[in-house]
Amino acid sequence: MSEIIALLGYMGSGKSTLGKALATSLKLPFRDLDDQIEAHAGTSIKELFASGGEIAFRKLETQVLTTEVQREQGQVLALGGGTPCYGQNLDILHAAGVKTVYLKLSLVSLLERLKRGRAKRPLIAHLTEEQLEEFIRKHLFERQFYYNQASYVVDVDGLTVEQAVERVARACLYSK
Template identity: 55%
Template sequence: MIITLIGYMASGKSTLGKELAVKLDYDFIDLDDYIEVKENTSVSNIFKTKGEIYFRTIETKYLKTLIESKSNLILSLGGGTPCYGNNMNVLLNAPYVKSIYLKASIPTLVARLKNEKRKRPLIAHLETDEQLTEFIGKHLFERTQFYTQAQLTLLTDNKDSTTIVNEIVGQLIQ
């Protein structure tokens, strides 16, 4: 089985994915990290030098490659991955893929992202918490229609990672 974790940036996909992989004895891959290795450059550099369209094209290509591996894998997707290139349908139509939406509230996301802006190309230009809040709110409004198609949705606010991982495992067993 391949378990894909989807959700907005800073929703906990990579952190929880690593813990879930240990608990289930699965491999873990962060799609952005995988892309950086394959392209031999950072995601932010790809955006700067080749543009978002190029990035979204290779993102879809690498997602399909990983999905076709059919191995026991926890795959953390980028926040935008489900929203482009028919990627959500790819996930939903693969019988051995389980998609999980890690849902965090706007205040939780703002709190997690406000000190990480320089590392995140999409929000690096935002100067105030109000701008960040507005940006996240608009983005979530656009992306929620994709995220909510996931087979499972877990609310992550005010929960530690162990609790969330145990909830995921509990849902997978049902």
């Protein structure tokens, strides 16, 4: 079976950014599940949430994920923040032999990043800064149950992109 490394973690943890850099470093193709969903739907995530709501988005997410894990060629796949938390998605990943990596970041660091990056994320786009902190605290607590089931948990708090990539690569390549 092909080697697929999937990055998971909360919104803003760096899945898309580190995924691309990790793929370059490992000389593997890179795919972002959100981009694949947008390509499949022919519209943006924002529009998908606006037109069909989160339930429609989650259905499509599982559908596209199922296609992605069946690829023959190895790849680095950046998941969306909610991907491992819905339906059978975690089982789909692990049953296909995908190595999953949880990019773990503190609440403070996530908040700092998401204050600036919330516009393109429909789940938090409408929140004020104060509401954002409350929301992330609770949401992260709920989602950690799923994130902690990843094959590898890598603490990337305070690391540069290069440092984080090295740590993730080491975790995936040199441990069982």
